[in-house]
Amino acid sequence: MYSARLTKGGVNSWAVEFRHPVLKDREGKQGRKIRRGLGTDQEDAQRIVDDLKRILADENYWSLNEQQQAKMIFHGKAVDIFYDQMEEDLIRDPWELRNEKIELPSKDDGYARVMFLGTTGAGKTTVIRQMIGTEPDEISFPAISSSRTTTCNTEYVFREGDWSGVVTFISQAQAIKLIEECVWEAFRRAVIGEDEKTIAKALLSHPEQRFRLSYLLGQYRSSGKQTSITKQLDQELDTPYPDQLSLQTDINYIINEVKVLAAEARDEFTPDEDNVDEAIDLLYETWIREDTERFNELVHYILKIIKSRFELIRTGQMHRDTRGWPVFWYHESEDKTEVVNMMRWFAGNEGRRFGQLLAPVVNGVRLQGPFKPSWWEADIPPRLVLVDGEGIGHDSNITTSIPMDVTNKFKEIDAVILVDNATQPMLDIPKVILREASSRGQQDKLMVVYTRFDQVQGSNMIDDDDRRDHVLGIQTGAIEAMQEAYNLNPKMIRQLRDHLERNAYFFPNTQELKNPSDELITEMESFIESVAMKADKAASLLPNGLIPIPQYDFGRLVIAITETEDLFMQKWLGLLGLRNSQFPKQHWTRIKALSNRVANWSKTTEYSDLKPASDLAGYLMQRLNEFLSVPKGWSIPAPDDKKQSVLQRLSENTSDKINQLVERRLKVDLHSQWIVAHSYYKGTGSAANRASEIRSIFERTIPQPKITYDNVSGDFLDELKAIVEESLVQIKEEESKQEESKQE
Numbered sequence: 001m002y003s004a005r006l007t008k009g010g011v012n013s014w015a016v017e018f019r020h021p022v023l024k025d026r027e028g029k030q031g032r033k034i035r036r037g038l039g040t041d042q043e044d045a046q047r048i049v050d051d052l053k054r055i056l057a058d059e060n061y062w063s064l065n066e067q068q069q070a071k072m073i074f075h076g077k078a079v080d081i082f083y084d085q086m087e088e089d090l091i092r093d094p095w096e097l098r099n100e101k102i103e104l105p106s107k108d109d110g111y112a113r114v115m116f117l118g119t120t121g122a123g124k125t126t127v128i129r130q131m132i133g134t135e136p137d138e139i140s141f142p143a144i145s146s147s148r149t150t151t152c153n154t155e156y157v158f159r160e161g162d163w164s165g166v167v168t169f170i171s172q173a174q175a176i177k178l179i180e181e182c183v184w185e186a187f188r189r190a191v192i193g194e195d196e197k198t199i200a201k202a203l204l205s206h207p208e209q210r211f212r213l214s215y216l217l218g219q220y221r222s223s224g225k226q227t228s229i230t231k232q233l234d235q236e237l238d239t240p241y242p243d244q245l246s247l248q249t250d251i252n253y254i255i256n257e258v259k260v261l262a263a264e265a266r267d268e269f270t271p272d273e274d275n276v277d278e279a280i281d282l283l284y285e286t287w288i289r290e291d292t293e294r295f296n297e298l299v300h301y302i303l304k305i306i307k308s309r310f311e312l313i314r315t316g317q318m319h320r321d322t323r324g325w326p327v328f329w330y331h332e333s334e335d336k337t338e339v340v341n342m343m344r345w346f347a348g349n350e351g352r353r354f355g356q357l358l359a360p361v362v363n364g365v366r367l368q369g370p371f372k373p374s375w376w377e378a379d380i381p382p383r384l385v386l387v388d389g390e391g392i393g394h395d396s397n398i399t400t401s402i403p404m405d406v407t408n409k410f411k412e413i414d415a416v417i418l419v420d421n422a423t424q425p426m427l428d429i430p431k432v433i434l435r436e437a438s439s440r441g442q443q444d445k446l447m448v449v450y451t452r453f454d455q456v457q458g459s460n461m462i463d464d465d466d467r468r469d470h471v472l473g474i475q476t477g478a479i480e481a482m483q484e485a486y487n488l489n490p491k492m493i494r495q496l497r498d499h500l501e502r503n504a505y506f507f508p509n510t511q512e513l514k515n516p517s518d519e520l521i522t523e524m525e526s527f528i529e530s531v532a533m534k535a536d537k538a539a540s541l542l543p544n545g546l547i548p549i550p551q552y553d554f555g556r557l558v559i560a561i562t563e564t565e566d567l568f569m570q571k572w573l574g575l576l577g578l579r580n581s582q583f584p585k586q587h588w589t590r591i592k593a594l595s596n597r598v599a600n601w602s603k604t605t606e607y608s609d610l611k612p613a614s615d616l617a618g619y620l621m622q623r624l625n626e627f628l629s630v631p632k633g634w635s636i637p638a639p640d641d642k643k644q645s646v647l648q649r650l651s652e653n654t655s656d657k658i659n660q661l662v663e664r665r666l667k668v669d670l671h672s673q674w675i676v677a678h679s680y681y682k683g684t685g686s687a688a689n690r691a692s693e694i695r696s697i698f699e700r701t702i703p704q705p706k707i708t709y710d711n712v713s714g715d716f717l718d719e720l721k722a723i724v725e726e727s728l729v730q731i732k733e734e735e736s737k738q739e740e741s742k743q744e
Contacts, residue, residue, distance in 0.1 A: 002031070002056040006049045009037045014045035015293045016052060022062050022086055028599070028675035036081050037293035051078035067322040083323060084300075085173055092327075094168040095153070095409075098366040101166040101330050102157060104385050107414055107535035113385040114531050115409065117402070117437075118419035119429035120391030123451035126510045127419055128388055130524065132156055132371040134513055141340060142388070143349040151210045151359065154347070154388045155366040158381040163339040163369035164332040165316075167346045170363050172325035175306065177601065178211040178360075179299050180289075181593075183258065187288065187295075190262035192276050197222065199255055207593075208608045210390075211360045216306050217254075218247030218355030239312060242355035250305060254298065261294045277589070282683045312356055315342055326361075336369060343367075373528075374513065375521050382528050383535075387413065393429035398583055399609055400571060401618030402436045404659045411652055415534040416442050422450035422471050422506065426478035434479065435486055436618050438496055439625040441652030444645075445534060446496075447503040448475070449527065454508035464519070468506055475500060486622065487563075489629050495644070503530065547735045548638035548646055549728060550631035554721045558705045560623040561717065565704045567619045572612060572698055576691040586610065588687035595678035595690060598667055605667050616702060617662040624658065624720070625651050646731065653727035661719055666701045673697050 002021045009015035019031035038045040051074040055061045061070050064086050070079045105111040116124045125142045186203035200220035204213045271279035288295045316331030333339050345358050347365055372381035393399035416437050420430045456467045483493040505527045508519055574581025594607040605613035677693040
């Protein structure tokens with residue numbers, strides 16, 4: 001039986017306490033303890049509690065689908081408290097949600113889908129601004145800055161007709177979790193007595209640098225540094241800039257509440273000054289969320305402010321879920337400005353708009369219209385779809401893989417573009433991108449674009465040919481060095497080297513939008529022409545209509561598993577501080593944050609640049625591709641180019657299946673152990689115990705093969721074999737469909 005009780009929240013205030021029948025506590029058990037302040041008098045508070053008791057007594061209301069019905073019967077506050085943190089059973093894929101409003105054309109429609117990858121600051125967004133024809137007098141879109149700007153996926157569809165846009169948002173449950181993490185970081189600073197500026201910085205900028213509350217709440221300013229921008233009208237949008245005094249009032253209130261909460265915490269439990277960080281973690285984590293209402297009320301106060309920011313969106317259709325949280329926005333118009341201007345709110349970073357910008361809660365943007373470069377002479381825009389995302393490798397010291405949400409899209413992409421800085425080409429992250437893309441069957445799709453080519457200088461370089469040779473020389477050396485560094489197949493390295501020598505492009509002065517140079521126009525025209533040709537995928541069939549199928553000795557898969565386990569454990573035991581390694585030990589708070597994400601966040605296997613699932617999938621595909629590239633024989637004789645085509649498609653077909661396998665084994669199958677890693681260990685020695693627990697998880701995820709197989713390692717080998725065999729069958733089926741379609 002679940003019930004609720006009314007309790008004193010403080011002087012002249014009331015709160016409700018209950019165990020939630022759907023939400024799990026931090027140990028993974030059903031019945032999370034909820035405490036919420038009610039902000040009303042005793043009589044009304046009792047009515048709210050009575051209605052919560054009725055909801056808790058009837059299992060028919062324990063689903064989000066019943067929220068609207070509950071609102072018609074029960075007190076609104078009771079309904080909000082019960083439903084606001086319930087995660088939907090099936091979270092919609094934002095990519096598919098955007099696809100329902102604006103479908104991405106494919107090579108069947110004569111379009112090339114182009115994905116841009118590169119390290120943070122390489123210039124991906126600047127290249128895209130050139131390609132979509134951003135006008136200098138228009139808004140700064142896509143937004144650029146010296147720091148991490150692109151934090152969500154963005155797709156551009158070059159198509160004749162009207163302009164349209166769709167924007168998707170993170171869920172309310174995820175927003176609440178991110179706000180909680182920001183408030184917790186601010187609270188930690190307040191407990192140890194940091195000044196207001198430091199507390200504000202922790203509150204307004206999440207450690208991952210994606211969820212920036214400053215965009216939604218405004219920037220903190222000390223009393224002596226108030227800005228003069230207040231109620232100034234933006235004529236273009238007919239919307240005033242935010243009132244800085246009002247923003248500062250809200251921020252001051254939040255910081256003051258954090259400081260009061262910290263004072264209450266210190267009165268309740270005095271932390272050990274010798275090890276204050278661990279003491280805060282031990283003493284307050286459960287207390288602050290379950291035994292006080294100030295923390296939760298503060299989180300919901302911020303959530304309410306965020307919801308109010310959506311009221312500025314008066315153009316287009318905003319679709320919301322049953323709790324009133326926005327799911328997606330859509331608008332279509334003949335006027336480009338009407339659609340693109342809305343991106344100020346969803347993807348902008350204009351400083352004067354801080355306090356109104358929605359970018360932190362956006363997880364995807366898709367725009368469609370007759371995009372074309374400003375210098376494009378044809379009436380019809382090029383048939384392109386551009387896919388852009390967050391820069392890879394925020395910390396190059398520990399980045400060894402591409403995120404799985406990127407590699408999962410590879411099969412839908414026709415060209416994978418590595419954008420790199422010509423003045424410092426082929427550092428660590430570009431090599432990671434090349435290695436992963438190649439091992440996942442994308443080698444023929446790979447191209448390299450070098451930005452800042454105009455800045456390549458040296459006394460030994462006279463003209464552009466010299467500069468090209470200089471950059472290509474570094475590129476060749478970097479690719480050849482990958483063979484020894486990653487123990488890769490020499491044949492694959494040679495193919496990659498030769499392929500990229502023919503598919504490298506050099507863009508000077510890419511940032512010049514108004515009058516791009518003739519050199520840039522010529523190079524970009526050549527680039528667009530080459531990209532468009534990627535939509536024509538060569539068939540693997542021989543003239544007699546047959547397809548060569550590789551044959552394998554699956555016993556050799558043991559070598560691939562052994563080498564993967566060695567590479568993965570070498571990295572992660574170093575990060576966990578359990579082994580001396582080239583990878584630096586991570587602070588215990590980051591490891592705990594990772595365990596929290598995997599244990600308590602739906603469909604999440606990473607925290608910041610700690611990505612164990614992506615690392616394991618990347619290492620496994622790297623070694624598995626080595627196995628696939630050297631079959632013991634072929635079903636029929638075939639030329640080398642046909643064999644290579646089949647092998648690349650086999651790697652591509654295998655890639656997403658490996659991602660699914662790793663996510664299931666790492667997160668789903670071992671979920672209860674992740675909960676233990678996050679919640680069970682507290683106090684002195686907890687960091688070491690948590691690291692050992694995570695090591696145990698990794699050892700079960702990818703067990704080291706033994707001569708006499710145990711059930712776990714034998715099952716893993718069988719699963720890999722099944723994936724390869726299924727991928728081979730898939731190639732046969734795809735070729736048969738292509739042949740049938742040609743005959744029709």
